[in-house]
Amino acid sequence: MKVSSFVFEQVLKQLKIPSQAIHQLQIAGQLSDVDGSGFPAELFQLSAPMITRGLLNYALLQMKRDWVYPHWVHRQLDPKDESFIA
Numbered sequence: 021m022k023v024s025s026f027v028f029e030q031v032l033k034q035l036k037i038p039s040q041a042i043h044q045l046q047i048a049g050q051l052s053d054v055d056g057s058g059f060p061a062e063l064f065q066l067s068a069p070m071i072t073r074g075l076l077n078y079a080l081l082q083m084k085r086d087w088v089y090p091h092w093v094h095r096q097l098d099p100k101d102e103s104f105i106a
Contacts, residue, residue, distance in 0.1 A: 025049075 025046075032042050081093065095103040 095101045
């Protein structure tokens with residue numbers, strides 16, 4: 021195991037990422053290991069803004085329940101609505 025892989029795994033464990041998710045990331049890294057360089061850096065660069073927005077939305081919706089949100093947010097948070105996402 022490379023030092024960078026070990027450090028990355030330890031950081032994910034500190035963030036309490038489930039071990040199954042860590043294992044899936046390891047598999048993705050092995051599948052993309054065409055020239056021995058590991059997980060393509062381009063994928064991190066392309067997906068980082070989307071992942072960050074998703075985490076911010078998740079955190080904001082959990083902490084600021086009293087805010088006035090758009091209609092689609094209310095529909096997704098209402099368990100009785102067909103648009104509800106658990």
